[in-house]
Amino acid sequence: MSAPLVEVRDLAKVFDVSPPWLNRVVERKPRAFVHAVDGVSFEIQRGKTLALVGESGCGKSTVARLLLGLYGATRGAVRFDGEDIAQTLAGAKALKLRRRMQMIFQDPYASLNPRWKVLDIVAEPLHEHGLVKNDVEAKQRVGELLSSVGLNPADAAKFPHQFSGGQRQRISIARALATQPEFLVCDEPTSALDVSVQAQVLNIMKDLQRERGLTYLFISHNLAVVRHVADQVGVMYLGRLVEVADKAELFARPRHPYTRMLLDAIPDIHMTGRARTPVQGEVPNPLQPPSGCSFHPRCPLANARCKAERPALLEIQGVRVACHAVEEGRAG
Amino acid sequence: MAMTAPLLEVSHLRVEFPTRHGTLLALDDISFAIAPGEILGVVGESGAGKSLTGAAIIGLLDPPGRIAAGEIRLAGRRIDNLPYEQLRRIRGREIGAVFQDPLTSLNPLYTVGRQLVETITTHLDLTARQARARAIELLASTGIPAPEARVDHFPHQFSGGMRQRVVIALALAANPKLIVADEPTTALDVSIQAQIIALLKKVCREQGAAVMLVTHDMGVIAETCDRVAVMYAGRIAEIGPVADVIHRPAHPYTVGLMGSIPAMDEDRERLLQIDGAMPRLTAIPPGCAFNPRCPRVVERCRAERPELAQVGATSAACWRPVTVEAQR
Numbered sequence: 309m310s311a312p313l314v315e316v317r318d319l320a321k322v323f324d325v326s327p328p329w330l331n332r333v334v335e336r337k338p339r340a341f342v343h344a345v346d347g348v349s350f351e352i353q354r355g356k357t358l359a360l361v362g363e364s365g366c367g368k369s370t371v372a373r374l375l376l377g378l379y380g381a382t383r384g385a386v387r388f389d390g391e392d393i394a395q396t397l398a399g400a401k402a403l404k405l406r407r408r409m410q411m412i413f414q415d416p417y418a419s420l421n422p423r424w425k426v427l428d429i430v431a432e433p434l435h436e437h438g439l440v441k442n443d444v445e446a447k448q449r450v451g452e453l454l455s456s457v458g459l460n461p462a463d464a465a466k467f468p469h470q471f472s473g474g475q476r477q478r479i480s481i482a483r484a485l486a487t488q489p490e491f492l493v494c495d496e497p498t499s500a501l502d503v504s505v506q507a508q509v510l511n512i513m514k515d516l517q518r519e520r521g522l523t524y525l526f527i528s529h530n531l532a533v534v535r536h537v538a539d540q541v542g543v544m545y546l547g548r549l550v551e552v553a554d555k556a557e558l559f560a561r562p563r564h565p566y567t568r569m570l571l572d573a574i575p576d577i578h579m580t581g582r583a584r585t586p587v588q589g590e591v592p593n594p595l596q597p598p599s600g601c602s603f604h605p606r607c608p609l610a611n612a613r614c615k616a617e618r619p620a621l622l623e624i625q626g627v628r629v630a631c632h633a634v635e636e637g638r639a640g
Numbered sequence: 641m642a643m644t645a646p647l648l649e650v651s652h653l654r655v656e657f658p659t660r661h662g663t664l665l666a667l668d669d670i671s672f673a674i675a676p677g678e679i680l681g682v683v684g685e686s687g688a689g690k691s692l693t694g695a696a697i698i699g700l701l702d703p704p705g706r707i708a709a710g711e712i713r714l715a716g717r718r719i720d721n722l723p724y725e726q727l728r729r730i731r732g733r734e735i736g737a738v739f740q741d742p743l744t745s746l747n748p749l750y751t752v753g754r755q756l757v758e759t760i761t762t763h764l765d766l767t768a769r770q771a772r773a774r775a776i777e778l779l780a781s782t783g784i785p786a787p788e789a790r791v792d793h794f795p796h797q798f799s800g801g802m803r804q805r806v807v808i809a810l811a812l813a814a815n816p817k818l819i820v821a822d823e824p825t826t827a828l829d830v831s832i833q834a835q836i837i838a839l840l841k842k843v844c845r846e847q848g849a850a851v852m853l854v855t856h857d858m859g860v861i862a863e864t865c866d867r868v869a870v871m872y873a874g875r876i877a878e879i880g881p882v883a884d885v886i887h888r889p890a891h892p893y894t895v896g897l898m899g900s901i902p903a904m905d906e907d908r909e910r911l912l913q914i915d916g917a918m919p920r921l922t923a924i925p926p927g928c929a930f931n932p933r934c935p936r937v938v939e940r941c942r943a944e945r946p947e948l949a950q951v952g953a954t955s956a957a958c959w960r961p962v963t964v965e966a967q968r
Contacts, residue, residue, distance in 0.1 A: 472917040503685070504914040507913040514910065529830065535904060536911065575860045590831075590832060
């Protein structure tokens with residue numbers, strides 16, 4: 309196996325959410341920090357899709373932004389094709405690196421400038437990176453890009469409001485593809501879309517991956533979608549990866565109690581009338597994460613060790629799991 | 641289906657929005673019934689008219705929307721033409737409503753206890769003390785821990801899932817016979833969503849209330865409902881028992897909708913996709929509204945509008961329904 313395209317080592321991001329200085333002084337409020345991402349490590353092989361799943365506030369979108377350098381990391385490093393992105397983006401080769409990685413955002417109503425024509429939206433990265441010499445060439449490239457995502461080249465003359473949600477998301481994909489990137493970060497690309505339209509967008513993304521050998525980081529809270537698109541799946545909980553495994557393995561034999569809970573919680577259309585035992589409790593406040601394993605207050609397998617000691621992400625039976633119960637063989 | 645006396649009966653409901661560019665037909669000839677204790681799911685894509693159907697039933701259509709034809713009966717009594725004051729008394733007393741966003745359906749300036757007590761004393765003949773006791777009881781029955789303390793908290797002190805429980809408690813305050821729940825779990829995380837669905841099912845069973853559950857999530861429908869209505873462009877495309885609609889759909893739109901959902905138990909390289917998008921209300925095609933996207937379209941579909949008709953176990957509005965034989 310060749311070297312992974314993306315390699316993330318002990319990545320962490322801490323946000324300062326302290327009250328303003330005056331409140332701290334007058335009301336004696338302490339400083340407050342959120343460990344949005346807390347020591348995450350993974351790699352993505354070229355041409356593959358890694359999906360990150362988790363509930364709101366688990367830090368998956370923060371990971372996406374860290375990977376593209378939209379946030380600076382507090383700790384740890386991201387290596388893209390062997391180069392450290394923090395260093396590269398600060399140096400002379402920044403533009404070259406940016407060309408190779410692009411992002412697709414969640415909300416196609418917010419990520420396209422309503423005052424720009426589709427031509428300008430999709431051509432912007434082309435001009436920015438000097439990939440076209442003149443407007444005629446740009447127009448032709450935009451036409452090709454629009455055709456590649458199943459839109460009509462004549463749509464370039466329209467404004468975003470003239471398109472439906474699914475078509476807008478295709479425009480976002482066309483824009484992301486403009487620089488011919490190798491790596492696409494997709495942050496909930498279909499969660500704002502209806503299911504029939506979601507199917508169209510997911511099919512296009514898979515076709516493009518096959519044709520162009522794209523590498524995806526796919527972020528979603530929808531496990532059924534993840535199962536459809538991913539090769540590998542990472543499950544996040546409160547800023548940490550709790551389980552990383554191949555898709556088939558994760559869905560067939562989830563190891564971590566949180567993964568099991570998530571899988572059990574999805575309503576499935578083939579389970580008509582199934583009685584479920586919903587898991588109790590909610591995601592804790594990230595400002596005061598629980599001690600030890602952050603999942604222990606909701607975990608049916610928690611014991612004294614889980615409350616005291618934070619489990620490390622260990623390789624157990626070919627998958628990586630951060631759980632004392634699995635490590636000790638208590639998980640059954 | 642043997643239903644002697646349906647609790648809610650909607651027949652030939654038509655909702656229009658007069659605009660500068662002509663009248664928009666948002667709901668067209670909607671008919672269905674819900675029996676006491678039954679959960680009817682209403683699914684469809686954005687803009688199909690599912691929320692509007694719920695709003696019409698609880699009498700909360702946003703102007704200029706209006707009911708242009710048809711009638712809505714609750715326990716045999718016509719409620720769509722009642723004066724505002726009478727309708728207001730029915731709303732809350734006999735029909736409870738749960739909306740999508742629990743943060744906007746609670747008043748941030750009042751404690752949840754005060755909001756519950758207000759609802760209870762409006763509809764039931766109880767003293768303030770009894771009402772408070774009932775409020776605490778309601779919070780407890782919706783699974784809120786330490787209800788005696790929580791009753792004096794403000795909405796912002798609750799998490800999203802807990803807030804939705806408070807909204808459900810509010811909807812249940814006067815023991816309504818019908819609950820209209822509009823996307824009650826959409827704003828919640830999956831693990832919380834499962835808890836809220838279990839809660840809705842439990843209260844429905846315990847109180848014998850009928851529920852109209854509006855959602856775009858087929859998984860939620862599959863797990864919760866007895867029957868399901870599939871809406872498309874302001875019309876009902878198919879209605880029937882939930883297992884039949886999901887596993888043996890008759891309408892080509894339902895077939896496409898089911899095929900486009902990534903399944904948890906099978907691997908497919910590509911999802912079935914329905915090309916195109918739902919028409920806008922300004923440009924609903926003549927005949928069957930689904931005809932431009934339909935793989936089974938024939939000449940008749942473009943000219944004549946199909947009515948709901950029995951196909952196997954479900955009813956579908958289609959000239960060329962997918963029959964069970966064809967699926968084999």
